[in-house]
Amino acid sequence: MTETIIKTENLTKTYSGSNVKAVDNLNIEIMKGEIYGLLGPNGAGKTTTISMLSTRVAPSGGKAIVAGYDIIKDSLKVRKVIGVVPQDLTTDEDLSGYENLMMVASFYDVNKNKAKEKAAQLLRLVDLEEAANKHVKTYSGGMRKRLELIVGLINEPEILFLDEPTLGLDVQTRSQMWKYIRDIQEKLDVTIILTSHYLDEIDALSSRVTIIDHGKVLVTGTSEELKAKLKGDIIMMTFKTQEEAEKIKEFPNLVDVKDNGPKSVRLKVQDSDRELPNVIEFISKNQLSLTRMTVQKPSLDDVFLEYTGKGIRDAEGGGEFRQTMFNMRRLRR
Ligand SMILES: Nc1ncnc2c1ncn2[C@@H]1O[C@H](COP(=O)(O)OP(=O)(O)OP(=O)(O)O)[C@@H](O)[C@H]1O
Ligand SMILES: [Mg+2]
Structure with missing residues (x-):
């Protein structure tokens, strides 16, 4: 994975009639053969980024090279080498x-x-032959x-x-989709840029995010890199009383401590592997009565929380499964 296939330089979009930058000086580099994840809450600018890279929306600033072509000067050439779902x-x-x-x-x-x-091959690939x-x-x-996945692949x-x-x-159908997405990447040798609200999806599929x-x-x-940057494991504890929950905050060597609801921290x-015995000792020495404890290694959820200051659930909003009529203009060149 050494060849760059997409590179943006200060790519920016302000929609007309709005003074908010939907995409604000975006600099990303995507390598050939990657499954690259774009993760962000509602309105983060994921779709706008994809729309610009796929030449459907004109940038208001900056530039991007897609498969060797400039998205503004060579938009027709870009369209020939991309598929969009x-x-x-x-x-x-x-x-x-x-x-x-x-x-x-x-x-x-x-x-x-x-x-x-090609249609037969693609239908077979996603087990739709019978249908x-x-x-x-x-x-x-x-x-x-x-x-929908394979429609984006008909032009190779x-x-x-x-x-x-x-x-x-639903959860089960989603993980089936992941298998198909991986198969597509491997068997058809395409680079995939994927947006998602789902942290587990990005975690399961993306080489980088x-x-x-x-x-x-x-x-x-x-x-892995993002999780490693968080430098810390989470221990959630619930005690019998609020006083006990306060007391545990005196445990030495804490990177951070937050309340987590009544009597919980x-x-x-x-x-955590190293500190857990010390935590247990502290609890026993202070005769605290613990009712519940869980230990968590950082997940991409934590990464999201760390960088955006909010949980993806709070940020997610409705997430309705919208359906639109077939739009022919979308495909016309
Ligand atoms: N056609 C448009 N005209 C004006 N503003 C727009 C338009 N499309 C998107 N926006 C605004 O640009 C910002 C980024 O939207 P975008 O759809 O790119 O985000 P997103 O990350 O794809 O969100 P979602 O997760 O909801 O799909 C939002 O503030 C949105 O309201
Ligand atoms: Mg979107």
Whole structure:
């Protein structure tokens, strides 16, 4: 993973009629073959970033090179080498999965025989062979999302943008989608840029992640690197009385301590494996009656909290599974 495939320099977007920068001097570099995660709360600028990189929205400042092409000067060339799976559903419900693929192939001027072959390959890849000739309106939510995934691949792109590929799906269907996304990356040798609200998704799929909020990069790294930066494990404890919960705050060697509801505290220690025996000793020496204790190594949730100052749940808002009519303009060049 050494070849750069996307690079932005101070990429900025202010929508007309608004003076808020939806994307604010964004600098990111994505390597060929990565599954790169863009993580951020509602309104962070994820979709706007993808829209600019896929040449659907013109930047108001800065530049970006995608697969060697400038998104402004060479936008047509960029479009030929990318696939986009937008946040909203786009396939036509009154057509079959196969017909949807063939229609999109025609927008891209893919030769008909080639398109047939490709459609069959893609339908097989996401286990939609049997449903291929059924109307999309008969598909389950997961099947529909799988079809959306491969529609973005019919023109054999080098880069695939996935905007919230599992939004609105149940937990089990989401983890199935992860398998398909990994398969796509490996078997079709594409670079994937993925946005998500779901920390576990980014954790499970991404080689690297950038957390953005208010259009700005807060941090970039592998999820391991980001977690390591937090330097600390969390020990949650609940006591019988509030006094006892106060007392534990006197434990030495704390990196941080916060209240966590009535009679509960959240301690951060450098290394829980090392400190836990000392914590137990402190509790016993002070005769505190502990009713509950959990130990947590940092997760990407904690990383998010650390950098944005809010939990992803607070930031998440509705997260409705929106559905829009098929938009032909989207695909016209
Ligand atoms: N077409 C538009 N016109 C004006 N403002 C817009 C437009 N699209 C997005 N915005 C604003 O730009 C900011 C970034 O929005 P964007 O959709 O890029 O965020 P997001 O991270 O994709 O959010 P979500 O998680 O809700 O999909 C928000 O403040 C949003 O209200
Ligand atoms: Mg979005």
